[in-house]
Amino acid sequence: MDDKDKIVAQGRWLNQLAGADRVLLAAVLGLPLLAGALLVAQAAVLAGVLHRAIVEGAVLTGLLPQVALLATILVVRIALGGFGELAAMRFGEAIKQRLRFDMVVDLLQRSPTWTAARSSGALSSTVLEQVEALDGYFTRYLPAMVQAAILPVAFAVIAFSVDWIVGLLFLISAPLIPVFMALAGWGAEAASRSQAAALNRLSGRFADRLRGLVTLKLFGQEAAETARVRAASEELRVRTMRVMRIAFLSSAVLEFFAALGVAGVALYVGLTFLDLVNVHSTELTLSAGMFLLLMAPEVYQPLRLLAAHYHDRASAKAAVAEIERELDGLPAAVAPVAATAMAGAAEGPASLELRSVAVSDPTGRPVIAEADLTLEPGGRIAILGSSGIGKSTLLEAIAGLRPFSGVIRVDGQALADIDIPELRRHIAMLGQRPRLFVGSIADNIRLGRRDADHAAVRRAAQLARVADFADALPEGLATPLGEDGLGLSGGEIQRIALARLYLRHPRLILLDEPTAHLDVATEALVLDGLAEFARDRTLVVATHSLAVAARMDKVFRIGGGKLLPAPKSTSGDRSMGAA
Amino acid sequence: MRAILAFAPLLGRLKGPITLTLLLSLITLLAGIGLLGLSGWFLTAAALSTLGSAFNIFAPSAGVRGLSFIRILSRYGEKLSGHDMTLRLLSDLRAWLFARLFPLVPLARRFGRGDLVSRLLADVEALDTVFLVALGPISTAVLAGGAMTLVLVLALPGAALTYALLFFAAVLLVPIGLVLASRAAGAEAVAANAMLRQAVLDGIDGHQDLMLFDATDAAAGAAAVASGRLSRARQGLGLRAALASALVQLLAGGALIGTLLAGLAALEQGTLDGPLLAGLLLAVIASFEASAMLVRSATRLAGAAAAAARLQAITDSAPAVAEPAAPLPIPPGGDVRFEAVRFGYDPQHPVLDGLSLAVRAGECVAITGPSGAGKSTIAQLLLRLVDPDAGTVKLNGSDLRAVNGAELRGRIALMTQDAPVFLDTIRANLRIGRDDAVDDALWRVLEAVHLGEFVRSLPGQLDAVVGEAGRTLSAGQARRVCLARTLLSQADVIVFDEPTSGLDVETETAFLSELPELTRGRTAIVITHAVVPETFDRVLELRAGRLEAARH
DSSP states (O other), rough: HHHHHHHHHHHHHHHHHTOHHHHHHHHHHHHHHHHHHHHHHHHHHHHHHHIIISOOOOHHHHHHHHHHHHHHHHHHHHHHHHHHHHHHHHHHHHHHHHHHHHHHHHHHSOOOHHHTSOOOOHHHHHHIIITTTTTHIIIIIIIHHHHHHHHHHHHHHHHHHHHHHHHHHHHHHHHHHHHHHHHHHHHHHHHHHHHHHHHHHHHHHHHHHHHHHHHHTTHHHTHHHHHHHHHHHHHHHHOOOOOEEEEEEEEHHHHHHHHHHHHHHHHHHHHHTTTTTTOOOOOHHHHHHHHHHHHHHHHHHHHHHHHHHHHHHHHHHHHHHHHHHEEEEEEEEOOOOOOOOOOOSOEEEEEEEEEEEEETTTTTEEEEEEEEEEETOOOEEEEEOTSSHHHHHHHHHTTOOOOEEEEEEEEEEEGGOOHHHHHHHHHEESSOOOOOEEEEEHHHHHTTTTTTHHHHHHEEEETTTTTHHHHTSSTTTEEEEGGGGGGGGGHHHHHHHHHHHHHHHSSEEEETTTTTOHHHHHHHHHHHHHHHHHTTSSEEEOOOHHHHHTTSEEEEETTTEEEEEOSOOOSTTTHHHHO | HHHHHTTTHHTTTHHHHHHHHHHHHHHHHHHHHHHHHHHHHHHHHHHHHTTOOOOOOOHHHHHHHHHHHHHHHHHHHHHHHHHHHHHOOHHHHHHHHHHHHGGGSOTTSSSOOHHHHIIIIIIIHHHHHHIIIIIIHHHHHHHHHHHHHHOOOOOHHHHHHHHHHHHOOOIIIIIHHHHHHHHHHHHHHHHHHHHHHHHHHHHHHHHHHHHHHHOOOHHHHHHHHHHHHHHHHHHHHHHHHHHHHHHHHHHHHHHHHHHHHHHHHHHHHHHSHHHHHHHHHHEEEEEEEEHHHHHHHHHHEEEEEHHHHHHHHTTTSOOSSSSSSSSSSSOOOOOEEEEEEOOSSTSSSSSEEEEEEEEEETTTTEOOOTTTTTTTHHHHHTTTTOOOSSEEEEEEEEEGGBBBBHHHHHHEEOOTOOOOOOOOOOEHHHTOOOOTTTTHHHHHHHHTTHHHHHHSSTTTTTGOOOOOGGSSSSSHHHHHHHHHHHSSSOEEEEEEEEETTTHHHHHHHHHHHHHHHHHHTTTEEEESSSOOOTTTSSEEEETTTTTEEEEE
16 A cells, blocks of 8 residues: 555656646647647548549549648658657656756755765666656657557547448457556566666666775686676566566557457458448448558557557656665755855854764664763864774764764854854864865865865965875876876875865864874874964864874763763874884 | 677677577568558459459458468567567676776776766667667668568569668668767767766765865756756757658658559559559558668667777776786795886886885785885785886796786785775675685684674674675774785785774784784785884885885
């Protein structure tokens, strides 16, 4: 029952998308119907020509006006069909374009912990492949459905006026077809759903394995992984064939009726001519008989078209279900977020206060049980603790990236009461796994403040010690980077991410392992830069490095889900052995 | 189009299914032509027959029924076998392409990951049209059109030439013209698709950074730009397809009118009778069924050609290192030697210059040095992911360039700085290190890296699935899964590249102190910037491209 409601809601969502542009929708549905009406005229004229030539013995010159009329009808009909096709394409593209944008905005408005818990390959496949899978529903299935609902019956009624037996044959057989088709289609739809899920898993798997290609090669997994790729593809083939076996069955049903219609009309009309069948008061002419024969395939053609595009509907519905599953709901139209201007100058360091803060991971496991902290404006603290103990989680909660219970106050104002752009202006955070984007080093630094001029980027690069390695590159800061900083070491990526932060004017800085990939000498230089930037700012650093901790005012450690004060130096100076 | 031909060997493997599909589709088409033609002839002949004349109705009516059933069955079979064959081809293509990627590793900055995913999935799938849409239907249409032309030559010679010209223009020239006209737009659509995927991946993978820097609107804007570009490219393709489809229908209409005029003239001259004229006209109408399908998919053929060219660009790129033609065996043992090695990604600025290193079998050596000094390059040279510009790297006296790469990687294991945890079970993640490892061995190694208790707490234990990039694990736990995997391998030499980054000092110190014990009996080379414990045999420091002893 619940499932059924869901499917109904998914269907409604699809139709909502279609209803957004009613004028275009009318053209998409109406033009093919007009072209269909001309088909009747075309068949009548052609049958008339044959009748006059074969039965009445008319000469070619006398028939030329009718042949010219036939040609004109043909051209107009083709033009109408062409315009219908163009309208359908525009219609589909407009819907997909809007939907893709809504989905991306929707994704980016969610919590980063939500996206982090999901496969980025599968999510991107949802935005690309699954949205693309909707195309056929709007451009092919909808017009085909309207044609199938109207044209066969209209053609049958016209045939009825010529010969009631043929009309009756059409009238009875045509509506039967959708029944058979629906029977065959149901199976196809269920199978198509599982196929969409398989396709998405495959996409996620590829992204994952490609990321680890080097590791797989190093461990000699080339052959084994290639075999697994083949196995996954084969699984998709088996699933797809299950869909196709049933989907094609419904088109075989149609083929059956269409062939039967032609054969039935030919035999019935032929036998009537031979007087072997006689149910008529008036004589049937060749013109009428030929017209019926010409119309016979056309009666079933709209239904055949619908069958050919029926799996477009099944794929679209499966894609909708997949979108809903992947995004935890169907995206509604969203208003684009207005860009917020950065304020020019800092307004002095902020205070930070934590009262009974508790944070759980996405599975609900408590990570931080009860953290309390009072940090005066301009204070600098380090948070130590073994990995996985919740340092990052706590910083993310303070940055407003994670839900928490208890109270976090910045400058005495509760986090929940500060609006997001304001919050981002006051608080800057460097995560443990900063991401670099395709573009130059300077472009990546400029993510911190997009209107930053060259000099500002340069200053930030120097302060974060990016310039140290960038200047050795032939193009300096303009050096293009591959995706995710391909070609850079972990320490270099971290320093670029730090430079981003230096372009801003935060009042509270949260750093998560800023020097994890740096050697002691570079670490010291980077910390000098940080000290300079963090003057007149409040600073919280989660770290393993005792060198970092030594430079802070106070040191805390996380134990038992609480923040505990710790002595500033707990073990020997780590810089001894390495240098 | 030439790019598609490069994939012909893969098609060759599916000769049987291809022939079957072709045959079935030809039968379907010919049965359709025969059915409508025979019906037209029969109907007209019946209309003209005088009462009581001996008109044989049994042969034509049996023919009509027979042809309809042949058509129903062959159509179903054709579709099924065509799709099955196409999907088999897809599996072959995916596996083949994946296998081709491995020798090219490391892919470096040549291809972004988003782009690569797009190539593998979308491009390979775009190639499915090559047979189902192009080769199959074109051959069928040409054969059926040839047959129809032959019938016209015999029955209505006046119409044969017009029909042949218009038919072959519709089934050959228009699709070819469409492919050529769509080439640029098709390539543009594929490129825009890759750009959009990259934009979406950037948005998802960099979500936290974008959020923190209040740059989500810029990311959404980048995606919107790519999406608009994709939409425009698709509309360009659609316009061409609509024009081509109209053109084909006009040609079909022309063929109908031409045959009609020639037929009427022949009828007037008495060289053709009425029933045959009706039959031929209806057969001509039926024969154009072949062209309707061709045009709809020819746009996708253009896209497939672009996809094929991109796939070829990957497979044709030179491998990072060349395998020796006649590899020499590696003598047993774990003795590693660098002799006057020079290497630079930019040869003008070598990272390593005149580097020499000798590590005896069973030794445990640490290499330290400032970040960016080239420490990781030493590991890459040892695994032969790159070759030195000068000098040699040897394992037990064998130059690495002379030995089999797979054998080398069986003898030297490397845990890279960015080794990933795969979206798979703990067991599958560990077994990458050693395919046949039994659970006991897995637990032993998990205990050794202090993960035993954690894994026992997971639902499903060894069967617990860990997330993409190990994000359901903490950074430290993810590193330790990779460590466990590496320790599991049976290599004589194990290289660790920053094995403890992301671990806290206590765990780092504990782990490094245990390393010599864990790797006892094997050679261990540990690249690190951490404090090196006393348990190591030697510590070397990389400075200005050379190694110096820092401690003995």
